[in-house]
Amino acid sequence: MAKQRLTELEGAVLTEIGHRGNDTSFKVRRAFERSPSSSWSGSAGAVYPAIARLVDAGLIATAPGDTRRKTRLLSLTEAGLAALEAWFSDPLAACSIGADPFRLRAGLWETLPAGRRSEVIAAMITTVRAEMAKLKGRDDLDPVERIGNDLAQMQQEMRLGWLIRTKTGRMSGCL
Amino acid sequence: MAKQRLTELEGAVLTEIGHRGNDTSFKVRRAFERSPSSSWSGSAGAVYPAIARLVDAGLIATAPGDTRRKTRLLSLTEAGLAALEAWFSDPLAACSIGADPFRLRAGLWETLPAGRRSEVIAAMITTVRAEMAKLKGRDDLDPVERIGNDLAQMQQEMRLGWLIRTKTGRMSGCL
DNA sequence: CCGAACATGTAACCTGTTACATGATTAC
DNA sequence: GTAATCATGTAACAGGTTACATGTTCGG
Numbered sequence: 001m002a003k004q005r006l007t008e009l010e011g012a013v014l015t016e017i018g019h020r021g022n023d024t025s026f027k028v029r030r031a032f033e034r035s036p037s038s039s040w041s042g043s044a045g046a047v048y049p050a051i052a053r054l055v056d057a058g059l060i061a062t063a064p065g066d067t068r069r070k071t072r073l074l075s076l077t078e079a080g081l082a083a084l085e086a087w088f089s090d091p092l093a094a095c096s097i098g099a100d101p102f103r104l105r106a107g108l109w110e111t112l113p114a115g116r117r118s119e120v121i122a123a124m125i126t127t128v129r130a131e132m133a134k135l136k137g138r139d140d141l142d143p144v145e146r147i148g149n150d151l152a153q154m155q156q157e158m159r160l161g162w163l164i165r166t167k168t169g170r171m172s173g174c175l
Numbered sequence: 176m177a178k179q180r181l182t183e184l185e186g187a188v189l190t191e192i193g194h195r196g197n198d199t200s201f202k203v204r205r206a207f208e209r210s211p212s213s214s215w216s217g218s219a220g221a222v223y224p225a226i227a228r229l230v231d232a233g234l235i236a237t238a239p240g241d242t243r244r245k246t247r248l249l250s251l252t253e254a255g256l257a258a259l260e261a262w263f264s265d266p267l268a269a270c271s272i273g274a275d276p277f278r279l280r281a282g283l284w285e286t287l288p289a290g291r292r293s294e295v296i297a298a299m300i301t302t303v304r305a306e307m308a309k310l311k312g313r314d315d316l317d318p319v320e321r322i323g324n325d326l327a328q329m330q331q332e333m334r335l336g337w338l339i340r341t342k343t344g345r346m347s348g349c350l
Numbered sequence: 351c352c353g354a355a356c357a358t359g360t361a362a363c364c365t366g367t368t369a370c371a372t373g374a375t376t377a378c
Numbered sequence: 379g380t381a382a383t384c385a386t387g388t389a390a391c392a393g394g395t396t397a398c399a400t401g402t403t404c405g406g
């Protein structure tokens with residue numbers, strides 16, 4: 001009955017329901033769709049089955065909402081709240097490295113010939129700046145999401161700093 | 176025949192073969208197993224089928240190696256090299272946000288009662304320091320992987336800074 | 351000789367993606 | 379009225395995880 005360990009998606013679903021006021025499956029799904037992170041597609045085929053699993057595991061309770069639209073209001077059970085806290089308090093899971101597309105690719109840019117490398121680095125700088133502007137423009141965030149958004153901005157700033165250091169370091173060597 | 180778009184795993188496989196001297200399926204797999212990132216399991220059921228797909232797509236060429244052990248030596252075809260470069264040069268893919276377990280959880284720590292929150296933050300600080308030490312201890316890295324390792328360290332340093340700022344900020348309010 | 355590491359793969363299962371299907375409500 | 383949004387799901391497919399199966403080579 002009780003789930004062994006929550007996936008990232010399941011933890012995020014419990015977060016949406018427990019701390020972000022998204023009380024229907026649709027709102028949870030839409031929240032993922034609007035997330036700036038590329039790892040959340042918010043596809044119905046992922047979110048609805050995940051919620052169904054969590055209901056089966058006794059972590060989410062359902063109550064009838066607007067009956068004409070057959071909406072189901074979702075809330076965390078006590079077990080769900082405990083599972084969520086266990087999920088987000090686990091240091092090994094929280095502090096692990098994760099999947100960063102930038103980190104995965106950055107080493108390869110150095111293997112390019114100098115001209116092409118400058119082009120690619122310049123394109124990356126432009127794109128990081130654009131992504132950062134998007135993150136800064138988000139203003140309808142609750143406190144929980146605000147912190148995630150701040151951390152995402154800090155990561156983009158870190159990338160930008162690295163790109164600029166790399167560029168100037170290499171360029172000065174080429175002149 | 177040609178693949179439409181490479182997944183992160185497929186791009187990483189081509190990287191291992193093209194720029195890290197891992198010329199057999201087993202070495203590629205072992206490289207993923209030893210990666211500090213939690214997103215690579217290096218499971219045979221992921222790596223071998225991925226390589227098979229890339230061979231089918233004409234991106235990887237195979238040559239017989241030690242025949243007794245039926246090893247196959249892998250190398251990138253011209254198409255494979257081009258696909259790899261397209262993969263790592265795409266700015267939108269490279270600069271997207273990715274899946275960060277820390278960012279996903281950090282907002283929730285603030286929802287804990289003060290005592291529990293201090294405990295959790297302290298545990299996170301300890302774990303981030305330990306992870307950072309592991310990253311610093313890795314010394315058998317080629318140039319491509321070295322850059323990825325540096326970026327991972329920078330991210331852990333960023334996390335540590337955030338944790339300490341959060342802790343002191345909150346603690347001073349509590350005193 | 352025996353265990354660890356090398357070397358390659360498969361099968362069952364679970365999860366996520368894409369695309370489809372259905373229908374109600376709201377804004378113009 | 380009609381297009382967008384709300385609202386809930388399913389089916390086919392792709393991909394990853396776990397566990398298993400098989401055999402070789404090397405160090406002690």
